[in-house]
Amino acid sequence: MKIALLGGTGDIAEGLVLRWSKVGHEIFIGSRSDEKAKGIAAEYTQKLNELGIVSKMQGMPNADAARAAEVVIISIPPEHAASTITQIRDSFTSQIVVTPVVSMAKKGKVFTYSPPPQGSSALQIKEALPETTKLVSAYHNLPAKELSQIDQVLDYDVVMCGDDDEAKAVVKRLTEEMQNLRVLDAGPLEASSMIEAITPLIVNLNIRYKPQHFSVKFV
Ligand SMILES: NC(=O)c1ccc[n+]([C@@H]2O[C@H](COP(=O)([O-])OP(=O)(O)OC[C@H]3O[C@@H](n4cnc5c(N)ncnc54)[C@H](OP(=O)(O)O)[C@@H]3O)[C@@H](O)[C@H]2O)c1
Secondary structure (H helix, E strand, O other), X not given: OEEEEEOOOOHHHHHHHHHHHHXXXXXXXXXXXXXXXXXXXXXXXXXXXXXXXXXXEEEEEHHHHHHHOOEEEEOOOHHHHHHHHHHOHHHOOOOEEEEOOOOEEEEOOXXXXXXXXXXXXXXXXXXXXXXXXXXXXXXXXXOHHHHHOOOOXXXXXXXXXXXXXXXXXXXXXXXXXXXXXXXXXXXXXXXXXXXXXXXXXXXXXXXXXXXXXXXXXXX
């Protein structure tokens, strides 16, 4: 599939780019800076080449990446995700859009869930997108570092939610192409706040039990 990652130069995007490139998807790395996007695309292409993997990857501005893709990942910090979408709104038509975005605050030594007024980051992003797009909320609890080590088997659950069953089926398939991830469907997009709220708990545990990188698995 043609997959764009807005803010594709950042931490969570790296593993998604490398793992989806490995299984043959065409990747568009989006950025505010065309130069930065092209530099990161060249770096990841070389990394994959050294592993004997031929990838189809290009770097470009966020707007062009979104326009070119069937699936768009919003891999941008929470305070800038909705505003970035608003700036490039014309690039969206009927794409599947995936949000891993989680809004957190730090209170003393502890991270807490700090959702926007809409109730969750997913609902805020939905408001910014044209209604013709299909939004799926997923990947909030994947640790970027483990994800970027592409030979590492990820024995985690990915809890997703969204209002479009076909879009969720596509995201499930893309997710299960990353070795050992299991997808659990938590229902409509309204459920996103519950999934997002797990993230600060994991971050706090990761700090306390460093160098462990926890994720989620339901047994
Ligand atoms: N890191 C994780 O382990 C993790 C796990 C699960 C979910 N998430 C979620 O995934 C999202 C991305 O997290 P991340 O850790 O990958 O973030 P990050 O590395 O800090 O940033 C990702 C990219 O966002 C772009 N960006 C930064 N400031 C921006 C601004 N003012 N306006 C527009 N774009 C901006 C940058 O790309 P350019 O400079 O190239 O434009 C940057 O490379 C967050 O919403 C986070 O909640 C993260």
